[in-house]
Amino acid sequence: MSDPIVHARDLRKRYGNREVVSGVDLDVRAGELFALLGPNGAGKTTIVEILTGFRCRSGGDVRVLGADPQTAGTVWRERVGVVLQESQPDPGLSVRECLSLYAGYYRAPRRPAEIAELVGLADSLEAGTGQLSGGQRRRLDIGLALIGRPELLFLDEPTTGFDPKARREAWDMIDGLRRLGTTIVLTTHAMDEAERLADRIAVIVDGAVVAQGTPATIGGRDHHAHEITFTLPTGRRVSMRSAQPLADVRALADWALGRGIDLPDLEVRRPALEDVYLALAGSPTTTDSQEA
Amino acid sequence: MFHGSTSILIIVAVVAARFGLGRGIKAVRRPRRRTAPDDPTASGPRRRGATGLVLHQARYDLRTLARNAQARTATIMLPLLLLVLFLGMWGSDRVAGAAASTYYVPGLVALSVIASSFTNLVVSIVTQRESGVLKRRRSTPVPAWVLIGGRALTAMAVSLSVSTGLVAIGWIGFGVSLPAEAIPAVVLAAVAGSLCFCVLAYAVATLIGSAEAAQPTVQAVMLPLYLGSGIFIPNASLPSWLRQLASVFPVERLADALHRPYASAAPGLQVAWTDLAVMAVWAAAGLAVALRRFSWLPGAGRTA
Numbered sequence: 001m002s003d004p005i006v007h008a009r010d011l012r013k014r015y016g017n018r019e020v021v022s023g024v025d026l027d028v029r030a031g032e033l034f035a036l037l038g039p040n041g042a043g044k045t046t047i048v049e050i051l052t053g054f055r056c057r058s059g060g061d062v063r064v065l066g067a068d069p070q071t072a073g074t075v076w077r078e079r080v081g082v083v084l085q086e087s088q089p090d091p092g093l094s095v096r097e098c099l100s101l102y103a104g105y106y107r108a109p110r111r112p113a114e115i116a117e118l119v120g121l122a123d124s125l126e127a128g129t130g131q132l133s134g135g136q137r138r139r140l141d142i143g144l145a146l147i148g149r150p151e152l153l154f155l156d157e158p159t160t161g162f163d164p165k166a167r168r169e170a171w172d173m174i175d176g177l178r179r180l181g182t183t184i185v186l187t188t189h190a191m192d193e194a195e196r197l198a199d200r201i202a203v204i205v206d207g208a209v210v211a212q213g214t215p216a217t218i219g220g221r222d223h224h225a226h227e228i229t230f231t232l233p234t235g236r237r238v239s240m241r242s243a244q245p246l247a248d249v250r251a252l253a254d255w256a257l258g259r260g261i262d263l264p265d266l267e268v269r270r271p272a273l274e275d276v277y278l279a280l281a282g283s284p285t286t287t288d289s290q291e292a
Numbered sequence: 293m294f295h296g297s298t299s300i301l302i303i304v305a306v307v308a309a310r311f312g313l314g315r316g317i318k319a320v321r322r323p324r325r326r327t328a329p330d331d332p333t334a335s336g337p338r339r340r341g342a343t344g345l346v347l348h349q350a351r352y353d354l355r356t357l358a359r360n361a362q363a364r365t366a367t368i369m370l371p372l373l374l375l376v377l378f379l380g381m382w383g384s385d386r387v388a389g390a391a392a393s394t395y396y397v398p399g400l401v402a403l404s405v406i407a408s409s410f411t412n413l414v415v416s417i418v419t420q421r422e423s424g425v426l427k428r429r430r431s432t433p434v435p436a437w438v439l440i441g442g443r444a445l446t447a448m449a450v451s452l453s454v455s456t457g458l459v460a461i462g463w464i465g466f467g468v469s470l471p472a473e474a475i476p477a478v479v480l481a482a483v484a485g486s487l488c489f490c491v492l493a494y495a496v497a498t499l500i501g502s503a504e505a506a507q508p509t510v511q512a513v514m515l516p517l518y519l520g521s522g523i524f525i526p527n528a529s530l531p532s533w534l535r536q537l538a539s540v541f542p543v544e545r546l547a548d549a550l551h552r553p554y555a556s557a558a559p560g561l562q563v564a565w566t567d568l569a570v571m572a573v574w575a576a577a578g579l580a581v582a583l584r585r586f587s588w589l590p591g592a593g594r595t596a
Contacts, residue, residue, distance in 0.1 A: 052431060054589065074433040082431035086590070087424030092356035104340065104348040105434040141428075148432065 005030050005065060005152055005183045006051060012059035013046050013207075020046050021207040023060070028185055033178065035194040036187040038204035039281050044187040045085055047204070048156050051185070052082050065152060078106060081150030081182075083141045085157045089129035095140055096125045099147055106148035118180075119143040120173055135166035139173065146177070153177070155186045159193060171196055191277045203280050210280045219276035226270055228252065230263040345434065349442025350449070357412070357446060367412050367450050371404035375458050378524075379466045388528035390555060395526035397462035398550035401455045401482060403523050406543065408451040409486040411510050413443070413493035418506040421497070426588045436588075444490040451486045474553035477562040481549035484568050488542055488575040495578035498585035517543040522551065542574040 006028035013021040021043045028034040036044045049055040050062065053069035053076075062068060067076050090098050099112035116122045119139040124132065132140060138158060145153055158174065159167045174197055177184060188194055194201050195215045203211040203218065211219045225241035228248060232238060242248040245268050256263050340348060357363045375396065383393035420426050429439055459478070462468035470478065500506050518524055520538035527535055527544070538544040549567035556562050 054427070054431075074435065077431070077433040080431075082428070084424050084428055084431070087428045090352075090356065090425055091420075091423075092359035093352060097352065097355065101348075101352045102429075102432060104345070105429075105432040107433075144428065145431075 003063075003066065004028055006034075006185060007063040008047075008051070008060065009062075010060040011047065011050065011057055011062055013043070013050060013055065014058040019058075019207060021050070021057075024204070024207070024209055026202060026209070028183060030183055031178075031181055032199040033174075033184040033186060033197055035198035035201045036185065036204055037189070037191060037194040037198075037201050037277065038187075039189055042189075042204045043207035044189075044204055045156055046207075048154050048185070048187055052080065052154055053077075078148055079151045081145035081148065081153040083138075083145045083153070083155045083158060085160070085187075087141060089132065089137055089140055091129065094126050094128055095121055095132070098129060098140060099143060102144045102147050108149060109147045110149060112147070115143040115147050118146065118176075120169070133166075135162060135170065138162075138170060142173070142177075146180075146182075150182060152183045152185070155184060157187055157189070159188070159190070167193075191273045195273045203277060205281050211276075215273060218273070219280055221271055221273065221276050224271045224276070226268055228266070228268050230266040232263075233261055342438070345438045346441040346445060349434070349438055350445040353443050353446040354449065357416070357450065363412050363416070367404070367408040368454055371400050371407060371454055371458060372461070374403070374524075375400045375461060376465075379462065379468070383466055383468075387526040390528070391468075392526050393462065393466055393468045394554045395522055395528070395551065397458060397468045398478075398554050399521075399523040399526075399547050401458050401478070401550050402485065402521070402543065402547040403518065404454040404458060405451045405482055405485045405546065406489055406514070408454065409444075409447045410489035410493045410496075411507075411514060413447045413490060414497050414500065414510050415503075415506040416443070417493060417497040418500050419503040421588065422503045422590050424590055427590065430588045440494065444487075447490055447493075448483070448486045452482055455482050468554070470554060473560070474556070474562045477553040477564070478550055480563060481546065481553075481568070484571055485542070485546035485549070488546070488571040488578075491575045491582065492542070492578040494586055495581035498581065498587070501591070514543070517541055520544065522547045539570075542571045545570045545574075 004027040006026055008024055008026040011021055011024040011026070012019065024043075024047060026034075026047075036047060038044050046055065050057045051064050051069055053072060056070050062070075064072070065076060065079050069076075090101065093101065095116065096112050099115055103109035103112060110118075113122070113125065116125050119142050121136060121139050121143060124136060129137070129140065142155070142158070145155075155174065159170045162170060171193070174184070174186070186194075186197060198215060200214055201212070201218050202209045213219070213221075216222060225243050226245040227239060228242050228245060229237065229239040230252070240248075249266075249268060252263070252266075357367070378396040378400070379393050383391065383396060385392040387395060417426075426439070430436065459470065463470065496510070497506075500509055517538065520530065520534050521527060521541070521544035522530075523543070527538070527547075530538075535544075539548070545564075545567040549564040549571075552564045552567075553562040
């Protein structure tokens with residue numbers, strides 16, 4: 001068992017007397033896709049900026065690829081790829097030139113054509129960055145982060161602002177990156193994205209981890225009460241919570257059949273990740289502040 | 293005089309077609325060699341050396357600049373156009389016993405140095421910082437000094453190329469000659485000025501919070517300095533209090549350091565050491581500000 005790729009204990013970040021990250025513990029293992037899920041302003045980007053060495057932490061212990069990102073040098077940067085939440089492409093260059101420029105920063109980069117293939121820009125290699133669509137620009141961002149063959153890739157909100165089609169394509173592409181064996185840390189405020197892509201999820205609310213687990217188990221999702229709903233012949237809609245849905249449905253069926261009642265719209269629903277997440281993230285009264 | 297300016301207009305048009313208008317439409321060219329940029333691993337798993345990295349960066353920064361219409365206009369077209377206009381219209385006027393052309397040529401060399409090494413550089417730094425380009429580059433193993441060195445080298449290369457063009461056009465087209473032994477002084481002043489203004493650009497960029505504000509802010513500061521420093525108006529015709537005020541600033545010092553070799557009838561090197569010293573002081577102050585305040589992250593200048 002190797003050491004975790006990302007290891008954080010009691011990570012804290014204060015701005016003045018406002019604590020935006022308050023005691024976060026994280027362990028990201030080699031080869032997994034780990035999602036930091038949380039509403040805007042929860043501190044996800046701040047955590048990523050600390051893990052990538054762009055910001056200094058106020059407290060706690062952090063190791064990324066065995067080094068402290070705050071003091072890690074060039075050799076460490078060779079091993080880490082970063083896709084920022086908001087970054088425009090390098091102006092005035094073609095896709096190929098952008099990739100060649102960044103390739104020149106590394107010791108053993110991938111070839112630009114190989115990267116273009118990987119992120120689905122093979123047909124746009126000669127296009128100017130100004131001509132790219134939002135989805136293509138994101139692909140280029142990811143390509144630039146992958147050109148140095150990173151062991152660890154940070155993706156900060158990779159699909160924010162995408163239409164559903166571009167989003168799905170981006171998901172397929174990110175999913176495909178697992179083949180490279182790259183460990184990926186992804187931040188997102190979209191639970192469907194975390195559910196679709198992540199091996200493990202940490203839900204961040206107000207700078208703290210409120211739940212951690214796989215998409216199937218997070219927040220006790222696998223133990224949570226199932227919801228059984230049906231409509232009585234009188235027209236009354238009934239919704240009940242059940243900890244043992246199979247036994248309860250059987251009892252319900254016996255009861256209904258004994259009275260000759262049919263329950264045509266009977267439905268048994270596992271709590272969606274969305275329900276778990278919304279319960280964890282709290283009511284939407286949290287301030288709509290910009291993510292720092 | 294008239295035929296001189298006509299021929300120069302043709303030269304400017306040719307230069308414009310070469311650098312400017314021709315690239316305006318199709319912003320991105322196919323690279324000339326297909327294989328080499330595609331295969332940076334050919335040289336083995338060692339990263340480029342320091343010089344190689346700076347040149348690598350400068351190569352792409354130069355392309356970025358050359359494909360930006362606004363940057364081309366401000367750094368290349370405008371100084372050339374102003375030179376032809378000023379020399380054509382007022383070059384033979386007498387100012388304080390000397391031809392006005394001996395003010396305009398060095399004045400516009402100073403303008404071109406400042407346009408590339410300061411004005412355009414500030415705008416470029418702020419724009420790339422605010423759009424996250426600098427932050428993304430800093431997330432790679434490339435050292436900070438490579439990014440700064442490559443961009444400054446680009447600014448200096450454009451400064452000195454355009455300056456050379458201005459001197460040549462003044463000399464050949466309008467007979468504004470420069471004694472051979474005074475050439476080193478002009479070169480030294482242009483190189484020193486370019487360096488000084490590059491440093492100041494990195495300092496001033498820390499004070500500007502948005503890409504939109506960069507251009508107007510810099511112009512608002514620079515225009516009065518241009519007017520008071522003998523760039524547009526020969527400063528021999530300005531009131532002395534204004535000249536003294538202007539001489540505090542590096543714009544006037546650069547213009548003066550370039551002007552002396554042109555104005556002097558006496559033989560000699562004509563290096564304006566005092567001017568260079570004042571520029572060095574400004575550069576040192578700029579370096580102190582840049583080292584203290586410079587940030588690669590968006591939003592960095594907003595607190596100022």
